[in-house]
Amino acid sequence: MFTGIIEELGEIVKLEQSLNNLNITVAAKMTPELKIDQSVAHNGVCLTVVDLEDQNYTVTAIKETLEKTNLGKLCKGDAVNLERGMKLGARLDGHIVQGHVDQTAICEKIEEQEGSTIYTFSYDPALGNLTIEKGSITVNGVSLTVVNSLKDRFSVAIIPYTLEHTTFKHLHEGDTVNLEFDVIGKYVKRLQELEK
Structure with a gap:
């Protein structure tokens, strides 16, 4: 669950095709606070962190996600809106966002x-x-x-x-x-x- 309040802008540093999937590597200040299996919204798309390295982390978008969102149009150097999952017990400043693009x-x-x-x-x-x-x-x-x-x-x-x-x-x-x-x-x- 997310709120739609963007935490920071990340930068796409690497895009790597893997069969029908796209591995997306992002440079972000929040990276040291992330962990493997954590959910992060990228332009509103909930994706799971699969790798961490220094200030960069990697997520994987599957074929269905690429077909239904704009993530397949990303290029190296593009900015992306980032938000980690909301904390229970915190204020809900935006609205209830699932991270599932319609x-x-x-x-x-x-x-x-x-x-x-x-x-x-x-x-x-x-x-x-x-x-x-x-x-x-x-x-x-x-x-x-x-x-x-x-x-x-x-x-x-x-x-x-x-x-x-x-x-x-x-x-x-x-x-x-x-x-x-x-x-x-x-x-x-x-x-x-x-x-x-």
């Missing part, structure tokens, strides 16, 4: 406003996911509030602090992002489907 979206528009930046994302509504205004959404692992919700797109407003401390500062129109829709909303939607 689908990807395309960044359609970036608008600078006085004091914030508005990002608009479009996604395939055929997968049945939805947003609601003032509801929660996770974009590349970042817990955000939806400010404009339509059937196949939504917008979020990013404050300067979030812009500076996440990969949003590297995001461009046309880029692919990972989405995890609010888990409570997914359960409510599923219950409604079962009642029909």
Whole structure:
């Protein structure tokens, strides 16, 4: 379980194909505090630490993960949003995030406003996911509030602090992002489907 509050930006230092899997090596300040088998969210994708070496650690993304997320598009030198699993008994500053990406979206528009930046994302509504205004959404692992919700797109407003401390500062129109829709909303939607 995660909160969507990014701890730090890691840097991709090595990508190694292993059959259908991708071993991803990340340089991060948190590395000395990690242990083998620990879960870390990478752009919102929960992956298990499989190797530690100095300031670098390695995780493995399987074929399904690569097909359903933007991790397969990573390049050496790219920044990645990192978050370790939440501690029970601590404050939940974002929202409940599972680290299980539902689908990807395309960044359609970036608008600078006085004091914030508005990002608009479009996604395939055929997968049945939805947003609601003032509801929660996770974009590349970042817990955000939806400010404009339509059937196949939504917008979020990013404050300067979030812009500076996440990969949003590297995001461009046309880029692919990972989405995890609010888990409570997914359960409510599923219950409604079962009642029909």
